[in-house]
Amino acid sequence: DAGITQSPRHKVTETGTPVTLRCHQTENHRYMYWYRQDPGHGLRLIHYSYGVKDTDKGEVSDGYSVSRSKTEDFLLTLESATSSQTSVYFCAISGDRGIAGGETQYFGPGTRLLVL
Amino acid sequence: SQQGEEDPQALSIQEGENATMNCSYKTSINNLQWYRQNSGRGLVHLILIRSNEREKHSGRLRVTLDTSKKSSSLLITASRAADTASYFCATDATGTYKYIFGTGTRLKVLA
Numbered sequence: 001d002a003g004i005t006q007s008p009r010h011k012v013t014e015t016g017t018p019v020t021l022r023c024h025q026t027e028n029h030r031y032m033y034w035y036r037q038d039p040g041h042g043l044r045l046i047h048y049s050y051g052v053k054d055t056d057k058g059e060v061s062d063g064y065s066v067s068r069s070k071t072e073d074f075l076l077t078l079e080s081a082t083s084s085q086t087s088v089y090f091c092a093i094s095g096d097r098g099i100a101g102g103e104t105q106y107f108g109p110g111t112r113l114l115v116l
Numbered sequence: 117s118q119q120g121e122e123d124p125q126a127l128s129i130q131e132g133e134n135a136t137m138n139c140s141y142k143t144s145i146n147n148l149q150w151y152r153q154n155s156g157r158g159l160v161h162l163i164l165i166r167s168n169e170r171e172k173h174s175g176r177l178r179v180t181l182d183t184s185k186k187s188s189s190l191l192i193t194a195s196r197a198a199d200t201a202s203y204f205c206a207t208d209a210t211g212t213y214k215y216i217f218g219t220g221t222r223l224k225v226l227a
Contacts, residue, residue, distance in 0.1 A: 031213060042204060042219040043159070050213050058214065090158055092215075103147055103208060105215060107158030 003027050006091050006108040014116050019078040021111050023091030025071075031094045032074040033105070034058075034066060036087040043090065049074055081115045088112050120205055120218035128224045135192040137221040139205030140185075146208045148181055150190050153202045153220075162190075162203075167210075197227045 003026030013019050023032060031050055035043040035058075045058030047066040055066050063085060065077045078085055089111045095102040120141040129135050141148070147166045151159040165172045165181045165188070172179045178191040192199055205218045 033215070035217070040219070043217040045214055045216070048213060056213075059216075092159075097146075103149070103164060104161045105149075105151075105159070105206070106161070109158050110156075 004091065004093055004106055004108045006089075006111050008111060009109065010112045012114045012116065013081050015082055016080050019081050019113065019115075021076045021089055021091075021113070023074045023076070023093075023108060025074075025093045027093060027095075027106070028071060029093040029095045029106075030071075032068065033092040033094075034064075034074065034076045035090045035092065036060065036085075037090060037110075038087050046076065046089075081113075083115050086113060086115045120207060120216060122203075122205060122218040122221045124221060125219070126222040126224070128226065129195060131195060131197055131225055131227050133195055135195050135199070135223055135225070137190050137203055137223070139188045139190070139218050141188075141205070141207045141216070141218075142186065143207070143216075144210040145183070146210055148179075148188050149206045149208075149215075150177075150179060150188075151204045151206060151217075153204065155201075159204065192223075195223075195225045197225050199223060200225045 005024050007022045033048040034046040044060045049055045049068040067075045091108040092105040094105045122139045149164045150162045153159045163174045176193045181188045202220045202222050204220045206215045
């Protein structure tokens, strides 16, 4: 398995509180992604990063921010959690497009977030 | 929505039968990938097919790609109970670093 971990694995929080999820990789991959998975919607991209301090929005970025201050860590922050952000969050990594297998995404184990 | 669509949403077959699932997408792509997800786990990469390829094989998996129809199919031959999972396609849109996932097909293989 690719060296990718997520923390925490489970979290229960209350509406209006800030929440930060962490994704950590040991593969030195350039690209990192945050997805949320909800029944009936599959995986939807929240934000992604194509290098240290380089990030861009995905299709469901409202209410979320990200930061990547070093290659191995990609943080997802919910500034003020809402019940609609209850979901399973997955981090993924991938390498450079120009190398064999660079496009393959490797996924973390997921974080289950419940916002009450 | 930029999401792809997969059909069927759910599929139930007997062990030993073949399973076919389809994916449609909306934009020009660099490549299309298929992933499997076991219940409650992260996704695992199965196979990648590039936009200039029409068919690819890997073990019991066969993937086809029709860029004119913006569609792909995944065939799992001689299915096993261990193939029970959800299967997702993902497209890497031309000129972006983003992957767009389909909504998935839930496959159940009955022993």
